Amino acid sequence: MTPHRLSVALVHHPVYDKHKKIVATALTNLDLHDIARSSRTYGLERFYIVHPVAAQRELAARIASHWQGDAGAEKNDFRRQAIDLIEVVPDLAAAVASITARHGSAPLTCATAARESAAAPVSFAAFSATTRERPALLILGTGWGLTDELLASCDVRLPPIRGVSDYNHLSVRSACAIILDRLYGDRED
């Protein structure tokens, strides 16, 4: 099968807080590790950490560099292999520019959200197939999710993950893992 060309972006701003106010959320150490490990498992090209605050970007870079280099590799090589996918950027435009520079064409941007949308979503199967034809960027929100404006600015949008209840509060780490498995998991078993 043709390899896919998906990257993922974890957005810390603009996202909502619980009162639907637009905020920048704080970096979460385990988001970096879990999403990097899921990204490596499912063959993603890059994991962009998007944060508008320079001090938070420096923190992300410091966490990443802790696991890189010889000392980190000796301590835990599987963490290093995952962390190597991380690129820290100030905004989504910088992530898009990085992918465009790598491939010579802009990525298809794909939003995710736990809430339902009026617009028809792209199916997991269709989006998976598209990412084998052109570069793409999967966009995840922290906090209470990506803003309506950001969602509307994306090219396509995946459906919300539904379980067996109307409870839709997966962590962003869990949602990312499930989405990548639905797109690329080997489900023969």
Added chain:
Amino acid sequence: MTPHRLSVALVHHPVYDKHKKIVATALTNLDLHDIARSSRTYGLERFYIVHPVAAQRELAARIASHWQGDAGAEKNDFRRQAIDLIEVVPDLAAAVASITARHGSAPLTCATAARESAAAPVSFAAFSATTRERPALLILGTGWGLTDELLASCDVRLPPIRGVSDYNHLSVRSACAIILDRLYGDRED
């Protein structure tokens, strides 16, 4: 569709460390939250936190109670709804006894592991169907995974999660989310 009767257990002992020594791992705050939220999303009955050390069990209970009661519900009701599934127990036998007391019959125990096994695994579809016929307990390991002895003592075992590479180091939080989605996710889209 008949509702399933699955619970999940997160085992902190007996598991391996990176040198394949049998250890008890430390409780991780985000394991509690993420696995509780995934469990609530996919309709699980209970989330058992298995730890042999009393002080660690007390810590788990304290974290849980922080989100329970009126104060926690006011702060964040969706966290409380998930945390309400948690039951803290000293060993797997206590989790099995709790399910047996609830249903009047012992659960089918199902192990998970990132490493391949000589024994043929049960498929996700077959295990999902079984959990609609009888109570079952899905067993997850922290650290470097459940011991061979514990794996061998379980009734069945799910296949390892495979992505598109031979990298198989998902976090236990991500692996749990993917397994529950493979078992019960609504994949119409």
